[in-house]
Amino acid sequence: MKDLVHSPASTQLSVIVPFRADPSSPYLVERLEGLCKCFKNTREVEFIVIDSGSPTELRKNISSICEENGVRYIHHDTAGQVFSIGAARDYGVTHATGRAVTFLDVDLRFSDDFFDRLVRFMSSYGISRQKKKFFTVPCLYLTQEGTDEFLASCEDQRMLDFYLRWLDGDNHAIQNMAPCSSVMVVDRLHYLSVGGHRPEFRGHGYEDFELYHRLMVEEGALPRARDYYHDTKTWDTATYRGFRSQLSLLGRHAMMANIFVIHLWHPRPRSNSFYANLAANREIWLEFFRKFDSNRQHPSPLVSTGARFGKFIMFGKPRTAPADCLKDVLPILGEVLFVNEQDFVDDEMRLLDADLAALIEQHGVQAMLFPNPYANPARLEVYDWCRRTGFPYLCWERGALPDSWFFDNRGFNFDSASYAEQNWQRDLTSDERSAVIRYINEVLTGANTLERQGLRISGEGLAAKLRVGGRKVLFVPLQRPSDTVIRHFAGGVGSQEAFLEFIDEAAEKLNRRGWVVLCKKHPLESEVPTLQHAQLVPDDTHFIDLLELADAVAVINSGVGVYAAMMGKPCYVFGNAFYAFQGINQCASAVDPAAFCSQVTSSYTVDMERVYQFIHYLRNDFYSFGRPSTKIRQEKDGSLRNITTGIDFYEIRIPGMHPVIYQRPEERRISTGSPLFERFRLDLEQEGNREKIAVRETAVTRRKDKWAAKLRKLFRDPHAFFGDSRVQFLRPLRFAFPRR
Structure with missing residues (x-):
């Protein structure tokens, strides 16, 4: 079986360092070397440097630094392109083997026991047990003076010293604390399934915010801040207003556990294209925030380098319901080539097998994925061809148990050999028997x-x-x-x-x-x-x-x-x-x-x-298991059809691969009354009071409007006013006024 994400042999965490050397900034290679020397390889953590587009003459030195420190070196060929830190991170995730991933920039430093504590914290937090849970690690930004002082010190407790100085308000050595940094910790397969960073963000700036926005919507744990689309451009706020206030909560758990990193000061020349794109990124973040809230469309899933197939054919079109349903599965299946099966049959529904074979050879296709191979005659012809020739395939469809789906490489439903008695007829252990009865x-x-x-x-x-x-x-x-x-x-x-x-x-x-x-x-x-x-x-x-x-x-x-x-x-x-x-x-x-x-x-x-x-x-x-999102559509004949528009998989079983198992998803809502919101407590209470006052004022206004309307009716038509009165002894007064 392929040793992929969530296999028993997987490491717990892959630490990915996106990097590009720049001859005009020689300190970058020095910072990378200093960072790599801090890494201590363990069975639980792997370290990867993604060298994205460094000049050829510097690449060998970078590779040597990695090799000397036991760090995986991966070259990412982006020469001639603007350095995109998001694209480099995404490339690293596709090559990683850990159950979860995190990112470190070359300017970040941490305590000696940082990763030991981080892995324990991940376990307690539920990373990779609950697919959509994620958090960020706060980052303490140092000034130039603070950076010089930090690098001159070799004491192990220097991290704690600077943390305490921040709490005491030391503005000389410390610039600020960012509770939400680029150091996220997230399940690797989930990251791949949501497509990582949007490619529209180039260079530096806001690419993380947009990704965090989508991950937060997927998880659905935090209540949305008011005026969410407002950018306060600061983390130092006591009001739960704007998206940054909500993002700040992503790092609150780690901060309370004393898990943080330090950012070393460095110059940010505007001439560097990496920083020059900040203004352009700032212009597009709001558009993507709103668009995702409207359509819930992620970028296309990223594909793991250890996927089951290099490339496979799927019958249909991208951005359709069947394709969207497989968002969680595509990263471990492979690169998808969408094909219309009607293109491979003639007018009499005979298979054009030579054309099909040519397509397979030209694109290096290794398998086919059939969403219901009996859906139409053309697809059935291709399915029969696969079975006759032995070409690898998978059939995908809903199973017979709640939330169940199958990926079958031996047929479809009744025609599949997967249900043969030799596959399931065996004595169960007492634990297995008890478990299946409970199920x-x-x-x-x-x-x-x-x-x-x-x-x-x-x-x-x-x-x-x-x-x-x-x-x-x-x-x-x-x-x-x-x-x-x-x-x-x-x-x-x-x-x-x-x-x-x-x-x-x-x-x-x-x-x-x-x-x-x-x-x-x-x-x-x-x-x-x-x-x-x-x-x-x-x-x-x-x-x-x-x-x-x-x-x-x-x-x-x-x-x-x-x-x-x-x-x-x-x-x-x-x-x-x-x-x-x-x-x-x-x-x-x-x-x-x-x-x-x-x-x-x-x-x-x-x-x-x-x-x-x-x-x-x-x-x-x-069976695989995943909760479907569905909608009912009425057909022309008046019958109804249940359309599955998405599947939130929590167990994935692909033949020839280790299963991917998460806990069954349960709704997780964090109340604003939790200690997590302590910083915003006064603001939330005041906002609650404002809402109560607004409700009371609305009620008073309605009562005033009601009496004003009655008064107008009295002057306009006193006969009707007294005649419609709920007070019985007032009704005879209507006779004192003429009917209008």
Whole structure:
């Protein structure tokens, strides 16, 4: 397996130093050498210098400095371009191997035990356990005099000395403290998935702010500061106003843990293009802040150098829902080449395999990614070609369990060898068995379902509501006639229409044997089927209540069959289903109502041990998991379609790679009442008082407006005024005035 991000062999942290030597600033190489000498290599931390566009004559010296100090040297070919510190950092992240990444500029210094404490702090903070958590390390900026004094001292406690002097207000040696610096600590895969820094920011300035803005929105932990788009241009503020006040909170945790770095003074010549772009960057930050708040579009994901494939084909277009859904996965899959499958078939839907082979060779394509290979005839032709020729591919689609998705290199749904019994049939350990039982209980009692459902009322409550009257129940979940699994894997039953006709005939016979057949329409279907003997339940009936009530279940190949197995309900499968196995369910012997009635009434016992083995395999070995963002779209025929617009993956399993596992995401909101907001406490209280006063003033104004309106009505039409009065004894006064 590839040893990638989050693999057992990964280091905890990659420290990336973006660098470019400049002959006009010889101190830069000296600063780099001084920084590299501070690094102490451990198994938990790796150090990388990204040499981005240094002159050829200086490159060898830089490489030697790195080699002498055990630092990885990586050349980034950007000669002739403006030095972009953001681009250099991004390049470093694509080459890093740590679970998390951070950045150090050559002018930064730290205490001897800095990285030991930082790694411990990362662990306590939850970096790389919770995907979206991140923080920054505060930076104490020294003056020129303070820098000279700092470099002249060799005492280990000099970091603490300068920190205390800052607290005492020493303006001679210390310029300022920036609670939010460029030294961020963030999960590496998450950084890659959000695309790192925007390439529009060149040189120095605001590139970090824009990235922090997107990361904060993704995490959603901090309440937004008022007048957020205002730039105070200072960190020294006691008001929670403007984006800098919110950014300052990113470093507050580390500051309270006494984790910080020191920035050495250096000249900033305007002639250097690195600094010359500051004004241009300052002009565009607001546009990108607002744009991201509006569309939530990150730059394209960055790709790890250790990705599964160098380049792969994906059928579709960039910036579409399928592409956006794979934001978290693309960094470890590889560089994507978007292709329209229709370009590789002729008018009669025959594959132009020579053209396809030429494209693969020309672009060095190593694999194909199919979002549902049966989606259209052209895509199916390419999929069949891959299977015939053995060309590597992955099929990607939603799984049968909540939040589940699969990346399958052995087929799609029923046609895949990944579900074969030899992959999952084994004795579980006692811990594995207990864990899968807990998981099944969580699924069956939780609110997370594949499609929207009504409120749970229990099987017993549903029996009373539907007036089952003690009869046995056969539950039949209906599917969508247009679904891939119906069009291609319906088996002997042929179609949804034929299945419904069969079920209705069987219902007539089962009714005479004390059974009732309950059918539930698919939540997204608009067409109501006509049934004479089976009963259609209300649309808002929860399918788990129906399963709880049911004595047996009949499906073509609906995913409800997996839930039936987890609940130990006998399930009869009429189509080709990936979960159809002896002991877990039964394949219907024939599409014959009389034979089926005999099969249902004789029943069987579900082998729960086999169910546990199968669900354990799906949950822990095969499925990936991610929370989808969806929207409902109405089609031309009136039916509804559930469009997945994004997926927040928290477990990723790609064949041939180590799994990426995070904790399941939970909403994290930091209250303004927490100690984190202590600096802004007075401002927040005053703002709260201002809001209360504004509410009271609004109420008073409304009361005044109300009485003013009544007074105007009195003078305009006294007859109506007294006649409409709520005070009964005033109403007769209306007769003293003429009606208008």
